[in-house]
Amino acid sequence: MEKQPNKLINEKSPYLLQHAWNPVDWHPWGEEAFRKARETGRPIFLSSGYSTCHWCHVMEHESFENPETAALLNRHFVPVKLDREEHPDVDHLYMIFVQATTGRGGWPMSVWMTPDLKPFFGGSYFPDTERWGMPSFRSVLKHLADLWERDRPRLLASAGSIMDQLAGFARPEAAAGEVTDRHASACFASLERGFDAEWGGFGGEPKFPRPAVLSFLFSHAAATGNRHALDMALLTLRKMADGGIHDQLGVSGLGGGGFARYSTDRFWRVPHFEKMLYDNAQLAASYLEAYQASGEELFADTARDIFNYVLCDMTSPEGAFWSAEDADSLDTGGSGKKREGAFYLWTEAEVSALLNADEAALFGAACGIRREGNAPFDPHGEFTGKNIPFRAKSNDELAEAFGIPVETIRQRLDSARKKLFEAREKRPRPGLDDKILTSWNGLMISALAKGSLILGDQKLLEAAERSARFILDTLYDSESGHLLRRYRDGEAAIEGKAADYACLILGLLDLYSASFDADWLRAAIRLAEAQIERFFDEDAGVFYSTAADDQSVPLRMIEDNDNAEPSANSVNALNYLRLAAITGRDELRDIALRTIRHFSRALDANPSALPLLLVARQIATAPPVQIIFAGKRGNPALAKLVATAFRHNRPELTVIHADETGEELLPEAAQIGRTHKGEPAAYLCADGSCQPAISDPESLDAALGSLK
Known part of the structure; x- marks a missing residue:
């Protein structure tokens, strides 16, 4: 009998399509599956995962793929497959149930529910035979x-x-009080207790990058002068850059590099090898912040490596990611x-066969290559005789050990890296999940726009603009203000x-800062207004994850982590907060303050749950700093002034381009746009007043340095 596909064959999700030829009678999440469950009186079996999930494949x-198991499923249940990346709100709802009832979560997520979508049993991966203390599926x-x-x-x-x-979980709580310095101090103390002072990162293995935590540490250090907060962030990023979690074979203009999802060991040496766009976008921003805070080229180079990976290996023909x-x-x-x-592992013999003797010796010392393999953690015996390249020695240490100049070390390692990359x-x-998600693209647009300013690379700005243009042209309805989540294979949906x-608003605001193209600002404002209308709870002062008119999820939840x-x-x-600073619209600032205040009780219970919210709170309470730039876009003198503003990390800084046609802008900025004549200049506004025009970068740097 010829093999037949199931209903997933008509879907666009790579994850669902992976299961389209299973003998399981899979349905996508939706009314057709729910109706079948109601009509047959069978419970629904929901399996949620994503295309790059290792245990989902297992x-x-x-x-x-087992015919007997499939027959059992088909006979007694209505099987439903969900791509958690397409429907994160559905996945989040049922993951709360699984975590509450089992004490753990993860993917694949397995949930059994009534035909009216009420769960009664759940778990994660179940093996085909009883083992590891788990029953068979x-x-x-x-x-x-x-x-x-x-x-x-x-x-x-x-x-x-x-x-x-x-x-009850979904019902918003009334705010218990203000979010204060006490919450920020408690968050730092919690992170400090879990910090690995030798290898960086937080908690035991597996270790996750946690860019939101790093952003908080940079913000906390800048606000309080706490040097240890800064050192914790910098050490973590250094150790990650040196580790196997960082693909050490990135080659400029060709690809490779970037970061894997997490490390299975405390040393960042043995990654779970999947690479996610959202991780790399956030980590690029973290490395840029580290460069601003320290001036160390390692951090700038690592950000460049991430951008190179994304632009070479993760960019669609349309320009999105x-x-x-x-x-x-x-x-x-x-x-x-x-x-x-398998794609990333090397035997010592493979390295030696591809490199000349000098390069092999040098690369082996630099990246810890050993005949027996170099994985410090290998519970399943997968890495015997295999090597995961990591930086075992710095270029300076290699120069001393080999008795040759650092520049020669760099050249030989570049040559070796390119040969191994090719x-x-x-x-x-590895398989590619080529769907385009709006939120993840927004994070990448933001990082690229920041990178163009901090690293002075126009190509990064152009890449960010291409992605933003595609998202706005393809996944956004400017008439209704509605945004779609996913594009793949010619279809924009969800x-x-x-x-x-x-995340798209974030990316558009960073694009405005990098380009001073007011169209990006106008699009951000329209989206922000639409989001308030569709997602904001005026009574509770918080955003739901799902729009009020979206019927795809049984309960609307609030993201609190x-x-x-x-x-x-x-x-x-x-x-x-940023939109209010650019436009002068107090009602937008009020939205931000109410959102922060809503989580005071959650932060009382778990101080480190929302580190990025605490960054926002720090910005809200800091004296505002704005720089209003005047001059023609594209003028090199203006570009130098703007680059100076971003030389250091100032989370509370807002930049505005004085445009006489900009009705959206702060009145002071529009006035400067109408009256300023001559060469480009910067007007630094702080403590309730604006200083006279500054026209040279050195004076602007000094003026910023004089601020408290």
């Missing part, structure tokens, strides 16, 4: 099918009670099996979430 191979299916037949009233009652509790690269790829040994990290390009590549609005991706509420607090 569970598919073990269970969803098939035994779970049989048990739940039996319970549904024999004890359905009890399951329905339990599910109803669980849904009531979830509705793809979502992720998989951890798994075909084994280079020709077994025909996919293995985690050989690696001939290997089977109602935008608060994160899509927030800055996790791998920042909470839309944190990003919104930053955005509306």
